[in-house]
Amino acid sequence: MRFHLGTFLLGILFVATPLAVAVGAFDAEDVEIEVLTGIEYRRGRALPSEVTELNGKEVRIEGYMALGTIEGATVFEFVPEECECGRSKVQHFIEVTLLNGVVTYEPGRIKLTGKLDIGEKEEDGFVVSLYRLEVEQYR
Amino acid sequence: MKSSTLAAIAALALTGATVAKLLSIPELESDLGPETANAAEDAGSTSKPVAGADLASAPGTDPELPQDDRTPEELKAEAERLLNSAQNGRPVIRGQAARRLMSLGEVADEALLAVVGKTNADLAKLGRDLVEGIGASNNAVLRARLWQASADVDFPWRPAAVSGLAIAPRENEVKQFQGLLTDRLSSVRAVSVYAWGKLAADDQAIRPLLEDPDHLVRQQVAVALIENGHPEGLWWIFEELQRTDNFFDQPTGRQARISAARLLTKHVDDMAGYNGSRPPDHEKNVEALGVLRKKITALAGERPEIADVATASGPIAGERLGIEVRSCREGEYFLRWTDDDRLLVGQGHPLAIQLAEGMTAALMATARPTYATEREGSFWGEPGCDLEQVHVVLDDGDRPATLIVAKGPEPVKDLRPAFLDPLVRHLVRSLPDTPSLDPRMHKLQTRVRAALNAVGDSFE
Numbered sequence: 003m004r005f006h007l008g009t010f011l012l013g014i015l016f017v018a019t020p021l022a023v024a025v026g027a028f029d030a031e032d033v034e035i036e037v038l039t040g041i042e043y044r045r046g047r048a049l050p051s052e053v054t055e056l057n058g059k060e061v062r063i064e065g066y067m068a069l070g071t072i073e074g075a076t077v078f079e080f081v082p083e084e085c086e087c088g089r090s091k092v093q094h095f096i097e098v099t100l101l102n103g104v105v106t107y108e109p110g111r112i113k114l115t116g117k118l119d120i121g122e123k124e125e126d127g128f129v130v131s132l133y134r135l136e137v138e139q140y141r
Numbered sequence: 142m143k144s145s146t147l148a149a150i151a152a153l154a155l156t157g158a159t160v161a162k163l164l165s166i167p168e169l170e171s172d173l174g175p176e177t178a179n180a181a182e183d184a185g186s187t188s189k190p191v192a193g194a195d196l197a198s199a200p201g202t203d204p205e206l207p208q209d210d211r212t213p214e215e216l217k218a219e220a221e222r223l224l225n226s227a228q229n230g231r232p233v234i235r236g237q238a239a240r241r242l243m244s245l246g247e248v249a250d251e252a253l254l255a256v257v258g259k260t261n262a263d264l265a266k267l268g269r270d271l272v273e274g275i276g277a278s279n280n281a282v283l284r285a286r287l288w289q290a291s292a293d294v295d296f297p298w299r300p301a302a303v304s305g306l307a308i309a310p311r312e313n314e315v316k317q318f319q320g321l322l323t324d325r326l327s328s329v330r331a332v333s334v335y336a337w338g339k340l341a342a343d344d345q346a347i348r349p350l351l352e353d354p355d356h357l358v359r360q361q362v363a364v365a366l367i368e369n370g371h372p373e374g375l376w377w378i379f380e381e382l383q384r385t386d387n388f389f390d391q392p393t394g395r396q397a398r399i400s401a402a403r404l405l406t407k408h409v410d411d412m413a414g415y416n417g418s419r420p421p422d423h424e425k426n427v428e429a430l431g432v433l434r435k436k437i438t439a440l441a442g443e444r445p446e447i448a449d450v451a452t453a454s455g456p457i458a459g460e461r462l463g464i465e466v467r468s469c470r471e472g473e474y475f476l477r478w479t480d481d482d483r484l485l486v487g488q489g490h491p492l493a494i495q496l497a498e499g500m501t502a503a504l505m506a507t508a509r510p511t512y513a514t515e516r517e518g519s520f521w522g523e524p525g526c527d528l529e530q531v532h533v534v535l536d537d538g539d540r541p542a543t544l545i546v547a548k549g550p551e552p553v554k555d556l557r558p559a560f561l562d563p564l565v566r567h568l569v570r571s572l573p574d575t576p577s578l579d580p581r582m583h584k585l586q587t588r589v590r591a592a593l594n595a596v597g598d599s600f601e
Contacts, residue, residue, distance in 0.1 A: 110543050
């Protein structure tokens with residue numbers, strides 16, 4: 003049998019691509035959203051270590067797109083229950099930024115994978131987010 | 142009561158949100174950092190807040206607060222700015238703005254007195270966050286307005302009003318809070334229990350609520366008991382550590398475990414390696430639960446008898462259809478119909494009722510064309526006050542398909558899309574409507590019908 007380099011390389015590519023994706027997925031740490039959103043929070047005070055140790059990590063997390071999510075935006079709030087019902091405390095959601103595409107509201111539970119950024123983000127003297135997650139997409 | 146404990150309880154508000162959100166005082170209090178130094182010290186009044194109220198630090202007495210050297214005009218302008226932010230800012234800043242406003246003390250009172258109006262409808266226009274924040278005021282007129290609103294079942298922000306009042310309950314308000322312990326809104330019951338605990342009032346009044354259908358109410362009772370020298374409350378929290386129930390794809394049991402573990406941590410030295418993210422039958426959790434059981438027995442004696450509704454439950458097989466209603470005026474309902482024609486009422490450990498054979502199949506015959514209807518989107522209205530979600534598992538193994546209708550405090554004509562009406566009507570007609578001693582079952586159809594009318598308007 004003659005060795006065909008092109009076929010060999012193509013084969014490697016074929017096998018390696020999903021492998022790389024899978025490795026990436028395996029790298030992500032599974033995090034329950036309640037671990038983040040159920041914390042005691044007071045402005046300016048240290049967050050629990052179980053939370054801060056997740057800062058900067060690639061995480062995989064399940065939850066709901068908040069009702070009231072604006073279609074066509076690139077940012078939405080990710081919450082532990084579908085119904086936050088207009089009430090939005092800063093520790094109760096993850097601010098998700100889509101790196102590709104725009105938001106279409108989707109009811110039901112979804113799973114996101116991305117890099118988690120933790121810390122108080124302020125605007126006009128108010129804390130507007132504690133948790134931020136950048137994801138490629140949400141489907 | 143320790144604010145850290147309260148905050149942990151507050152976390153539970155996220156599970157039931159449930160608690161149409163346990164608009165919890167605990168939550169409110171947990172956020173009360175330096176920016177809410179005002180609060181409830183009622184100098185010179187006969188209706189003082191209870192001793193030890195976490196908010197009872199007068200303006201200027203908190204060493205963490207910088208001295209405020211602003212002029213009266215600047216303070217007034219700041220009050221106006223915060224008032225506006227608390228009403229019209231992004232939802233995430235409204236609560237913060239309200240609390241910061243209240244930290245201005247009398248300047249805040251003056252600004253609020255100018256806008257609260259005369260009627261509950263006027264007060265409702267201020268929005269949920271401001272209504273709740275008013276509870277931190279020492280002004281007798283403002284406090285009376287909250288009580289007036291709390292007594293009005295049509296006031297959309299009753300949980301917030303009661304939550305505000307419970308920040309620093311007055312000793313002379315025991316009877317008023319007692320009247321709210323049987324309120325139809327679980328969130329009102331929960332915050333009233335919280336106030337009751339702070340007042341260290343007679344625990345016999347809250348003990349019956351250890352059998353409340355809402356697990357957040359039960360949790361509040363457990364904590365109130367523990368904090369007032371009745372450690373047997375620990376057993377009700379321990380029970381939550383063993384939950385594995387779901388509500389369709391929502392892991393309600395896991396959410397409860399995580400929250401309960403945070404709560405229990407405050408009362409036992411350590412959790413022996415228990416991790417609420419793992420199921421209770423995980424090897425490490427089995428071991429930890431054994432250790433915790435011994436610890437609690439040492440602290441509180443043998444496990445008392447716990448009503449079925451408060452005991453841990455597991456996942457339900459064959460969930461096929463469901464409706465979830467959360468009304469800020471009419472209460473919350475979590476209903477499921479299973480393949481074997483059972484109606485399940487409630488979350489956690491639901492009440493199961495056997496329906497006529499073929500009932501679920503008949504409901505599915507209505508559901509399939511409903512879900513096949515060509516439509517734009519799955520959500521109608523806006524979040525805020527009332528919500529209904531219809532869940533259907535169209536085929537075995539599918540994720541539940543969900544349609545949502547929601548609205549703010551004002552009525553919205555014909556909000557529920559017409560194509561959804563027949564299914565909702567069919568679901569409701571399958572509900573029993575007989576009187577019952579079980580609060581979950583009593584006149585169930587009538588109550589659910591009222592709640593659905595509050596959401597979508599066109600139900601009848």
